[in-house]
Amino acid sequence: MRVDVVSIFPEYFAPLDLSLIGRARANDVLQLAVHDLRSWTHDVHRTVDDTPYGGGPGMVMRPEPWGAALDALAPADVPPPRLLVPSPAGVRFTQAMAHELAAEPHLLFACGRYEGIDQRVLAHAATRMPVTEVSLGDYVLFGGEVAVLVILEAVTRLLPGVLGNAGSLDEESHAHGLLEAPIYTKPPSWRGHDVPEVLRSGDHGRIARWRREEGLVRTAAQRPDLLAALPPERLDKRDIAA
Numbered sequence: 594m595r596v597d598v599v600s601i602f603p604e605y606f607a608p609l610d611l612s613l614i615g616r617a618r619a620n621d622v623l624q625l626a627v628h629d630l631r632s633w634t635h636d637v638h639r640t641v642d643d644t645p646y647g648g649g650p651g652m653v654m655r656p657e658p659w660g661a662a663l664d665a666l667a668p669a670d671v672p673p674p675r676l677l678v679p680s681p682a683g684v685r686f687t688q689a690m691a692h693e694l695a696a697e698p699h700l701l702f703a704c705g706r707y708e709g710i711d712q713r714v715l716a717h718a719a720t721r722m723p724v725t726e727v728s729l730g731d732y733v734l735f736g737g738e739v740a741v742l743v744i745l746e747a748v749t750r751l752l753p754g755v756l757g758n759a760g761s762l763d764e765e766s767h768a769h770g771l772l773e774a775p776i777y778t779k780p781p782s783w784r785g786h787d788v789p790e791v792l793r794s795g796d797h798g799r800i801a802r803w804r805r806e807e808g809l810v811r812t813a814a815q816r817p818d819l820l821a822a823l824p825p826e827r828l829d830k831r832d833i834a835a
């Protein structure tokens with residue numbers, strides 16, 4: 594997968610050299626390039642912002658540098674990327690969207706700062722490529738950079754060959770609309786707290802049942818919204834008894 598990121602703070606993306614994302618890049622599973630928006634400015638001050646029409650606080654990113662950046666990174670003669678614009682006003686980023694993005698050949702992230710990017714940049718881009726404004730959740734960040742780190746981590750781990758054990762993708766929290774059961778390792782007793790007996794029983798049927806129930810209990814306690822959204826056919830008779 595190819596990913597381009599445009600930001601006025603390219604330094605934010607230094608962690609993408611590390612750990613499993615760094616290895617995906619080294620293995621060429623992920624071809625990532627970070628670009629400085631100011632390289633598409635022409636004035637001595639390399640200006641990227643101006644005051645908002647209609648008044649109000651803060652500054653707005655001017656359309657011209659963004660237009661030039663998107664022209665360069667999404668030229669008309671090649672298949673267009675999917676443009677993602679992190680914004681608290683976007684659609685909510687979910688594991689389902691991570692799977693959708695992991696299937697794309699080319700993603701282009703436009704990181705806004707200040708109050709955001711002039712909306713005409715998105716309107717114009719939408720005449721050439723699919724555009725999605727995406728939000729991590731109901732809180733406000735300074736800009737899109739940290740959101741891109743989050744989204745890229747969620748997407749990269751879904752790319753073929755990135756996770757050693759593909760089974761862990763199937764079992765993880767959110768894979769089935771429920772949270773995962775608690776997990777334990779050695780020692781069996783630690784500071785007066787014991788590993789649940791069932792996990793040491795060797796009875797794989799009982800263990801699977803216990804994990805399912807603990808996942809349900811945890812979801813009910815921590816994320817009742819997920820439980821309410823679960824299609825009823827995803828719960829069986831034993832779940833309802835639990």
Ligand code: 6GU
Nearest residue numbers: 679680729730732734740
């Ligand atoms: Cl994607 N961007 C910004 N600036 N703030 C956010 C966000 C994104 N998601 C939640 N808050």
